[in-house]
Amino acid sequence: xxxxxxxxxxxxxxxxxxxxxxxxxxxxxxxxxxxxxxxxxxxxxxxxxxxxxxxxxxxxxxxxxxxxxxxxxxxxxxxxxxxxxxxxxxxxxxxxxxxxxxxxxxxxxxxxxxxxxxxxxxxxxxxxxxxxxxxxxxxxxxxxxxxxxxxxxxxxxxxxxxxxxxxxxxxxxxxxxxxxxxxxxxxxxxxxxxxxxxxxxxxxxxxxxxxxxxxxxxxxxxxxxxxxxxxxxxxxxxxxxxxxxxxxxxxxxxxxxxxxxxxxxxxxxxxxxxxxxxxxxxxxxxxxxxxxxxxxxxxxxxxxxxxxxxxxxxxxxxxxxxxxxxxxxxxxxxxxxxxxxxxxxxxxxxxxxxxxxxxxxxxxxxxxxxxxxxxxxxxxxxxxxxxxxxxxxxxxxxxxxxxxxxxxxxxxxxx
Numbered sequence: 001x002x003x004x005x006x007x008x009x010x011x012x013x014x015x016x017x018x019x020x021x022x023x024x025x026x027x028x029x030x031x032x033x034x035x036x037x038x039x040x041x042x043x044x045x046x047x048x049x050x051x052x053x054x055x056x057x058x059x060x061x062x063x064x065x066x067x068x069x070x071x072x073x074x075x076x077x078x079x080x081x082x083x084x085x086x087x088x089x090x091x092x093x094x095x096x097x098x099x100x101x102x103x104x105x106x107x108x109x110x111x112x113x114x115x116x117x118x119x120x121x122x123x124x125x126x127x128x129x130x131x132x133x134x135x136x137x138x139x140x141x142x143x144x145x146x147x148x149x150x151x152x153x154x155x156x157x158x159x160x161x162x163x164x165x166x167x168x169x170x171x172x173x174x175x176x177x178x179x180x181x182x183x184x185x186x187x188x189x190x191x192x193x194x195x196x197x198x199x200x201x202x203x204x205x206x207x208x209x210x211x212x213x214x215x216x217x218x219x220x221x222x223x224x225x226x227x228x229x230x231x232x233x234x235x236x237x238x239x240x241x242x243x244x245x246x247x248x249x250x251x252x253x254x255x256x257x258x259x260x261x262x263x264x265x266x267x268x269x270x271x272x273x274x275x276x277x278x279x280x281x282x283x284x285x286x287x288x289x290x291x292x293x294x295x296x297x298x299x300x301x302x303x304x305x306x307x308x309x310x311x312x313x314x315x316x317x318x319x320x321x322x323x324x325x326x327x328x329x330x331x332x333x334x335x336x337x338x339x340x341x342x343x344x345x346x347x348x349x350x351x352x353x354x355x356x357x358x359x360x361x362x363x364x365x366x367x368x369x370x371x372x373x374x375x376x377x378x379x380x381x382x383x384x385x386x387x388x389x390x391x392x393x394x395x396x397x398x399x400x401x402x403x404x405x406x407x408x409x410x411x412x413x414x415x
Contacts, residue, residue: 008044054106057099141177175292272308290327304341328373331363375406
């Protein structure tokens with residue numbers, strides 16, 4: 001292909017069938033179609049020029065999607081049937097493909113591509129794109145996290161663990177991927193406990209059978225099955241398909257038998273062994289510091305409904321007290337621990353708050369060297385509790401007095 005103008009004309013001609021449909025069904029009038037072609041031509045010349053930037057492609061995508069939303073609204077208002085969104089989706093996919101080919105090093109561009117594929121539920125395309133993106137950026141924690149969480153959301157924990165484990169081998173310089181891996185395991189524990197208690201299970205279904213279903217099927221080896229194919233799993237209509245004579249004899253190996261079920265009920269994984277193992281391995285990484293431990297602690301603290309949560313948070317706090325005894329992060333976690341998982345509307349909350357305030361006095365006097373940092377963390381923590389509308393007035397008074405005292409000390413230190 002030759003000049004920029006010739007390339008732009010080529011891509012514009014590919015959109016001609018949809019423009020004819022707009023005119024035939026009177027979705028847009030001729031002046032609007034002429035304006036649409038002019039705007040699209042401007043974008044094509046912009047993204048095909050030598051000095052194009054990733055933001056130019058994103059602007060083009062945004063305009064195409066806004067145009068498609070307008071088409072959908074007009075079809076609904078005018079009660080026009082048979083207008084398919086697929087041509088617009090295919091055009092957006094084409095723009096993203098050209099974008100990542102021209103700017104393969106731009107991670108936000110890959111993320112936008114993946115978000116669009118996920119939004120329109122193009123699962124096969126999403127898997128191919130995440131494979132290309134990860135191979136291009138193997139040290140990007142964001143991409144590994146997206147891959148792992150997508151697999152977990154679709155119920156494939158084996159594939160999710162494979163993605164997270166592979167990503168953790170590459171991303172040893174930042175804590176975010178490790179925290180997300182632990183979060184994914186905590187969410188899995190929460191789902192398992194919900195199924196064991198019968199929540200989210202259809203009436204008449206054994207909770208243990210439901211747990212088996214969450215485990216999926218057995219995989220072979222420690223590898224990640226990346227999708228190398230650039231084509232969808234579709235068969236040509238002219239292709240002759242012969243029946244498999246052994247199809248009836250092939251049986252999938254059962255993943256669970258009676259012994260496996262018994263082991264599942266007594267598995268250490270159900271008592272939080274996997275999240276604690278992730279944290280223990282993270283302690284050996286270059287990013288291990290008090291702030292990284294606090295990130296793990298804060299994440300675990302959000303799972304108050306998981307039975308093993310207190311055990312896991314205590315495990316993290318013990319490691320912090322051993323490795324960083326004088327850190328403000330350690331003191332902050334020590335102060336907040338009694339209130340983890342306690343509902344503010346229960347009688348246990350005032351007692352837990354009394355214990356936290358006693359720990360605050362102890363930590364402020366003995367356990368930390370950076371009193372300013374600790375005061376700032378506790379002020380932020382108290383502010384979040386005070387934002388709760390249903391907070392008891394007496395508790396609100398105590399927290400406001402504590403917050404004012406810490407803010408006064410912060411002001412004195414700044415002065």
